[in-house]
Amino acid sequence: QIKVVSGLDHEMLSQVTVAYNKDPSPVKLNLGVGAYRIEVSFSFLFYRPSVLEMPYSRYCSYRISCCNGLSYLCLISGRSRVKEYLPITGLAEFNKLSAKLMFGEDSPAIRENRVTTVQCLSGTGSLRVGGEFLAKHYHERTIYIPQPTWGNHPKIFTLAGLSVKTYRYYDPATRGLHFHGLLEDLGSAPSGAIVLLHACAHNPTGVDPTIQQWQKIRQLMRSKGLLPFFDSAYQGFASGSLDTDAKPVRMFVADGGECLLAQSYAKNMGLYGERVGALSIVCKTADVASKVESQLKLVIRPMFSNPPIHGASIVATILRDRNLFGEWTVELKAMADRIISMRQKLFDALRARGTPGDWSHIIKQIGMFTFTGLNKEQVTIMTKEYHIYMTSDGRISMAGLSSKTIPHLADAMHAAVTR
Ligand code: PMP
Known part of the structure; x- marks a missing residue:
């Protein structure tokens, strides 16, 4: 007989969605999920249902x-x-194009065959395969993750066999980057430790280092021999430009050092359920890269044997075709711009209501999420009285907002902070 306690209680986000689904209110709003919604209707994702049936x-x-x-x-x-079946490492063209998308067309690391890329099950699967590979073959088993970070990170890496520690990232006082704390914590990490970095649009805070700050982080990490593991779930969402969002990663690759990269196409191509992503490992030599690939196969084979074909074919078709690629970039820019305009509208609405506090972080933060700074009690008021659902850390998805719903959100935030 199988005896277990319910696991659902531990999943903050699934609780939010369950509560939202049960709420009969016509003004209910789910700002918990990180899925992009268009302006007109909340039931639309990227596609019309007809597309899904094609x-x-x-x-x-x-x-x-x-x-x-x-x-x-x-x-x-x-x-x-x-x-x-695809090969264990997935669709070869997809892998090649994915590496180019992040590292750049003219990346010396790619040209010198120092990059090995394998198709994995979206961002999560890429992180897990990378984690398992490191736990098996890398000499230092500690991974430092930002505090806070995406809730799945500690679980993925712990189950992969790594020991998880945190470094300071967010400063609640400034609602910005805790740069000094970050440098101090990474500075005292053991030499060779792995460091998880959000490539852009940090989840959940929406706070990214500036390019100058990235340079300092890179210098510190390289001087200490720390191994960067980039998680890229939002390329194109932060600035609206794929190349601009790739800059921090390219900066690390340009110095010739090693790094890992987990890419997800869930958000930027709207392929959430296709589970399409890639893990790249940039090595020092082509010989190491080919050995790494052979070991990655040994990780993947008993885990999921080989990855699914459909999503990877979609991505490869878009990335290979100049016209399709051009159209995709235009759409990404439109999405990023819409999120930025939602930020401005929410900021203006709070100002118009005279809501106490400095809300400039709403327009300063980047990407899909805003870390509002609302506390647990305030979040409870938002949910109980205004039917607005979000995670209890005060994170809201800007992509889930529309012009129509902003006044309701601003009313709720105003009420919550003036109570
Ligand atoms: N990393 C971060 C920071 C994320 O926010 C997400 C999605 N919420 C992922 C990775 C992975 O998402 P997926 O597995 O759907 O690609």
């Missing part, structure tokens, strides 16, 4: 225009309806 076919693409003018490309490929 057959899988090769060599043709459709553009779907959403009601607000945003368009999204969807792939349909398939005369041949390929459903064969």
Whole structure:
């Protein structure tokens, strides 16, 4: 007989969604989930439902225009309806193009065959495979993760066999980067330790280092021999430019040192459920890179054997085709701009209500999330009285807002902080 206690209680986000689904209020708002919504309707993700039902076919693409003018490309490929197994490392072209997307077209590391890339199950799976690889083959088993960070990070790395420690990242006093604390904590980490870095649009805080601060972090890490492990779940969402968002990673690769990278296409291509992502390991030599690839196969094979084909084909088709790629970048920019405009509107709405406090962090923070600074009690008021659902740390998803819902959110925030 199997005897276990319920695990659901420990999942903050699933609790939020369960409570939201049960709430019959017509004004209810779920700002917990990190999924992009368009302006017109909350039930839309990127696609119209019709797109999801389209057959899988090769060599043709459709553009779907959403009601607000945003368009999204969807792939349909398939005369041949390929459903064969992929190799253990996934779709080779997808891997190559994914590495180029982050490291750059002219990356010397790619040219010198020092990068090994394997397709994994979205960002989560890429982090897990990277974690397992390091636990098996890297001499230092401690990984430093930012405080706070995405709730899944400590669990992924602990289960992968690494020992998890934190470094200071967010300063509640300034609602910005705790730069001094970060440097101090990484400075006292043991030489060779692994450091998890959010490539851009830090989740949950929305606070990213400036380029100058990244340079200092890089110098410190390289001087101490710390190994960077980048988590990139939001490339294109922070600035609206794929290349700009890739700058911190490229800066680390340009110095010739090693690093790991977990890429997710869930958010920036709207392929949440396709579970498509990649793990890259940048090595010092081509010989090491090829040995690393052989060991990654040994990690992947007993874990999920080989990755799914559909999502990777969609991504490869968009990345390989100049026109499709161009359209995708335009759409990414539109999404990033819409999030930025939601930030401004929320800031203006709070100012208009005379809500006490400095809310400038709402416009300063970057990416999908805002760390509002609301405490647990204030979040409870928002949920109980205003039917607004969010995680108890005060994080809201800016991508889940629309012009129509901002006044309601601002009223709730005003009430919560003036109570
Ligand atoms: N890293 C961060 C920081 C995230 O926010 C997310 C998604 N919430 C992921 C990784 C992984 O997401 P997925 O597995 O859906 O790609």
